[in-house]
Amino acid sequence: MSAHQDGGPPTAGRGAGDRAPALEIRRMTVSYGARPVLWDVDASFPAGRLSAIVGPNGAGKSTLLKAALGLIPADAGQTLVEGRPVGAARDRVAYVPQRDAVDWDFPITVREVVEMGRYAPTGWFRRVPRRDAALVDDCLERVGMGDFRGRQIGQLSGGQRQRVFIARALAQQAPLLLMDEPFSGVDARTEASILELLAALRDEGRSIVVVHHDLGTVRGAFDHALLLNVRAVAEGPVAEVVTRETLARAYGAGADAVGRDAGEALSWAG
Amino acid sequence: MGWLIDLLPLNYSDAVVAIGAALLGIAAGALGVFAVLRQRSLVGDALAHAALPGVCVAFLATGAKDATTLLVGAALAGLVGALLMVGIERTSRVRPDAAIGVVLSSFFSLGIVLLTHIASTNDANQAGLDTYLFGQAAGLLERDLDVMAVLAVVALAVVALAFRPLKTTLFDPAFAGAVGLPVRLLEIFMTMLLVVAVVIGLRTVGAILMVAMLVVPAVAARQLCNRLSLLIPLAALIGAAVGVAGALIAARAEVPTGPVIVLVGFAVVLATVLLAPGRGVLWRGRKLARDRRRALVEGVLVDLETTIHAGPPPTPRELALASGRPRRQVARALSALDRAGMLARDGERIHLTESGAAAAHAVLERRDLWSAWLEHGWKLRLPDAREPDPTDLRASLGDDCADELRRLALAGDGGGAAGDAGQGAR
Amino acid sequence: MSDDLTIILTAGLVATAAGLLGPFLVLRRVALMSDAVSHAVLPGIVAVYLLFETRAPLPVIVGAAVFAVVCVIGIDLLRSTRLVASDAAIALVFPALFALGVLGVTEFASGAHLDLDATIYGEIAFAPFDVWAFGSVEVARSIVLLGAVVLANATLVALLWKELKATTFDPEFSRTIGISPTLLSRLLLIAVAVTAVTAFESVGAILVVTMLIVPAAAAYLLCDRLLAMIAVTLGIGWLSAVLGHTVALRADASIAGSMGLVAACCFVLALVLSPKYGLLARALQRRRRRREVRAALAEAHAAR
Ligand SMILES: Nc1ncnc2c1ncn2[C@@H]1O[C@H](COP(=O)(O)OP(=O)(O)O)[C@@H](O)[C@H]1O
Numbered sequence A: 001m002s003a004h005q006d007g008g009p010p011t012a013g014r015g016a017g018d019r020a021p022a023l024e025i026r027r028m029t030v031s032y033g034a035r036p037v038l039w040d041v042d043a044s045f046p047a048g049r050l051s052a053i054v055g056p057n058g059a060g061k062s063t064l065l066k067a068a069l070g071l072i073p074a075d076a077g078q079t080l081v082e083g084r085p086v087g088a089a090r091d092r093v094a095y096v097p098q099r100d101a102v103d104w105d106f107p108i109t110v111r112e113v114v115e116m117g118r119y120a121p122t123g124w125f126r127r128v129p130r131r132d133a134a135l136v137d138d139c140l141e142r143v144g145m146g147d148f149r150g151r152q153i154g155q156l157s158g159g160q161r162q163r164v165f166i167a168r169a170l171a172q173q174a175p176l177l178l179m180d181e182p183f184s185g186v187d188a189r190t191e192a193s194i195l196e197l198l199a200a201l202r203d204e205g206r207s208i209v210v211v212h213h214d215l216g217t218v219r220g221a222f223d224h225a226l227l228l229n230v231r232a233v234a235e236g237p238v239a240e241v242v243t244r245e246t247l248a249r250a251y252g253a254g255a256d257a258v259g260r261d262a263g264e265a266l267s268w269a270g
Numbered sequence B: 001m002g003w004l005i006d007l008l009p010l011n012y013s014d015a016v017v018a019i020g021a022a023l024l025g026i027a028a029g030a031l032g033v034f035a036v037l038r039q040r041s042l043v044g045d046a047l048a049h050a051a052l053p054g055v056c057v058a059f060l061a062t063g064a065k066d067a068t069t070l071l072v073g074a075a076l077a078g079l080v081g082a083l084l085m086v087g088i089e090r091t092s093r094v095r096p097d098a099a100i101g102v103v104l105s106s107f108f109s110l111g112i113v114l115l116t117h118i119a120s121t122n123d124a125n126q127a128g129l130d131t132y133l134f135g136q137a138a139g140l141l142e143r144d145l146d147v148m149a150v151l152a153v154v155a156l157a158v159v160a161l162a163f164r165p166l167k168t169t170l171f172d173p174a175f176a177g178a179v180g181l182p183v184r185l186l187e188i189f190m191t192m193l194l195v196v197a198v199v200i201g202l203r204t205v206g207a208i209l210m211v212a213m214l215v216v217p218a219v220a221a222r223q224l225c226n227r228l229s230l231l232i233p234l235a236a237l238i239g240a241a242v243g244v245a246g247a248l249i250a251a252r253a254e255v256p257t258g259p260v261i262v263l264v265g266f267a268v269v270l271a272t273v274l275l276a277p278g279r280g281v282l283w284r285g286r287k288l289a290r291d292r293r294r295a296l297v298e299g300v301l302v303d304l305e306t307t308i309h310a311g312p313p314p315t316p317r318e319l320a321l322a323s324g325r326p327r328r329q330v331a332r333a334l335s336a337l338d339r340a341g342m343l344a345r346d347g348e349r350i351h352l353t354e355s356g357a358a359a360a361h362a363v364l365e366r367r368d369l370w371s372a373w374l375e376h377g378w379k380l381r382l383p384d385a386r387e388p389d390p391t392d393l394r395a396s397l398g399d400d401c402a403d404e405l406r407r408l409a410l411a412g413d414g415g416g417a418a419g420d421a422g423q424g425a426r
Numbered sequence C: 001m002s003d004d005l006t007i008i009l010t011a012g013l014v015a016t017a018a019g020l021l022g023p024f025l026v027l028r029r030v031a032l033m034s035d036a037v038s039h040a041v042l043p044g045i046v047a048v049y050l051l052f053e054t055r056a057p058l059p060v061i062v063g064a065a066v067f068a069v070v071c072v073i074g075i076d077l078l079r080s081t082r083l084v085a086s087d088a089a090i091a092l093v094f095p096a097l098f099a100l101g102v103l104g105v106t107e108f109a110s111g112a113h114l115d116l117d118a119t120i121y122g123e124i125a126f127a128p129f130d131v132w133a134f135g136s137v138e139v140a141r142s143i144v145l146l147g148a149v150v151l152a153n154a155t156l157v158a159l160l161w162k163e164l165k166a167t168t169f170d171p172e173f174s175r176t177i178g179i180s181p182t183l184l185s186r187l188l189l190i191a192v193a194v195t196a197v198t199a200f201e202s203v204g205a206i207l208v209v210t211m212l213i214v215p216a217a218a219a220y221l222l223c224d225r226l227l228a229m230i231a232v233t234l235g236i237g238w239l240s241a242v243l244g245h246t247v248a249l250r251a252d253a254s255i256a257g258s259m260g261l262v263a264a265c266c267f268v269l270a271l272v273l274s275p276k277y278g279l280l281a282r283a284l285q286r287r288r289r290r291r292e293v294r295a296a297l298a299e300a301h302a303a304r
């Protein structure tokens, strides 16, 4: 791995450097059938930082998150959350999956979706206590969806749906937030306000890992990045990772265009 | 159950059938929701057909033909079929519909082979096994009601108890897995619940009609409510109502119960699909027509205002010519405006009354606001996730944001076009 | 023609007619349409009996086909509201039609030989007894009728090969190149309906449904190309017909049931043994893969 994560964080002062990494992935190897999708990936996402996983389509970004959470079997590899094996730290992680498999006609309201975030912490068979109900409402307010709590989920726009899923993750009150492509199918305004929210959460001390493929925003808004293409191409502070040379390695020949005007918009929308 | 039978104003056997149909409706209605929401509505079909070999094997194994033995056989075969279905889907590239179809035809073929085998070895005794699948509500006994009631209560209790894990898994399996729910087990569990419902229903309404009993209540209830926690009880209620109504009609008309229940159910689904408020086909159609009409009337109103602004009041024909709309449409819009007291006629020529002019200005203002949004919207800070509705920006964004937008638009136009904003937008 | 040969030929023709369409049903994820259609035709049969007092094959087939089309279009309409998913639409429409048929049978046609057993289990064993004479040649009715259906299906599939393939693979794309997926889907389902109805009348519903779904599902586990899939489907269908007949004779069991069981066995074999998608092949591959990965990783880490 090229650079490492202890490049002094810009907003130090919470002693983030002393905390164990929020999420540490060791030697993760995953294959579907005979095809390797992830090969020997090491990654370490620092606590209290906003990190991005970047890479071309099919690079294995979603697979990395799923394998890290144990949702799909890995050939080899290990995941530590705050230094503990992920199986023992489920309550420390909130996961926002990619949303392509959701049935939008499902009979469920916005508030119920967010309340789902409290089921595991309170216990699946206990009633949700009153302070949790208040927390659910707070989370909805926080993503600006307070006025929509009674709507059925399918009646929302793409951006609003994404806000609801983020609110659900907030309701889990986990210190580590994993999000898979939260900005796909989302309008620019929502993207900006979600980024703002993520920065605020980071400043409250949460650790956030976002799968993303818009290099332009990665440079502006994130602290730390993992550049992935089956292997971990580079990892470290954003400025060191998102460079002409590493991009060319991750994106291959197609990255020439990116490399040429790396100073301008490095946007890879698609 | 005796007290309930006495309570109903029906003769004994009709009352038994009605209660049976109600119990079946409750159980199948509540459990069918899980099949319908997983888009496996036809699982019931396969499970019902899978019962045949179970019934045959139970008969072969025990030599007895009493209801309980056959019921247990049917349930076990249903379970095996259910597990196979989930297994085929999970482990291969075969899709749910084909997996259901394969289990259905394989089990039913096996059932037929077993039936012929029984027929050739146990001669007369087998009569009745093959009719198991067709159901005979009239043959219900009071004792059957107790069994059905117990099964229905257990099924409902289990759903109530496991409601949250089931809901989470159904809605978002990826999330459910991430918070540590055993997604596969729950999936199997849901299918097993269906087996219970099918076994309850098989002898009352028969295999094919059982399919409808599972799906009708869920689909009808879905048109009427937006929350799973209401959907399940509502489906149970609809199931019970359909069952009882069908049983009563069948008793009156002296025809078989099962088919009547299914037809009543189908009618209920049609009614909800057509009429459901906010969702039904007719409701949506009416809303579409209303929106079109409103757009037409507003368009003609604005056209009229513009024409008057530019020259002498037009005749309807001139207005149609100037606005490029078909004359019939203009006439329709004009008569609507007339009824609203917005038009003043001067022979052939048309003026706007005061209220008409005000309405025209309101429409123009709304349009200006929309073009201001398109041009300056990105500068606006919205306090939450609200999104603009083109037909009424002010209502959807709130007064503060709308005023801010106006200010931005005025500033953007250099302040000079304030009075002409309406004209500029056209 | 010997009775056994007639039975095998009848079943083989059913397998052929169904095998030409089944792969499309499986690929389009509407395999269960076959089951739906084969039940939905009951009111057609009853109506023909009530109106014309006949059970002659041609009027029955026409009456049944009318209701099969009603079923297909009803499902399409319900689905097009977008308020009901397509599986639920199937599960709503065909039981309702079937219920109509049952009411008709019990109410108006009781006494006639039109009981449920006969329509559900239309029996292939009786196929040789119904013959049509062409001059001095006597041919089983089922063979003539099913032969015609096979010809019709083959013509349909051959003529619309590209269109069927395109709409099955990518309906949105085919719309942009001017092929209507709705039209093709209706044509296909009507062909399924006519096939089901004709075969239903001579071999019983369950064998038709089995032949439409099971061989195609097995073939789907074995091949990746449409043409190959159809060929394999036909092969499995004929194998089931021949082997099923033998088994039925040996075990003195239902012929249709035995054929269905043989088809089911073929499916299980494909499920386990398919060289590419089989459980066994994939389990072995997974093990080999895991071992390779371990070795390669160990090597890489040692080198570091
Ligand atoms: N369930 C699966 N079965 C087989 N291949 C898969 C599966 N899921 C993903 N893949 C393949 O693995 C690769 C990585 O997928 P993914 O992690 O989703 O990429 P990304 O999220 O970076 O776009 C892709 O090439 C994809 O085709």
Ligand SMILES: [Mg+2]
Binding pocket: A061, A062, A063, A098, A180, A181
């Ligand atoms: Mg992805």
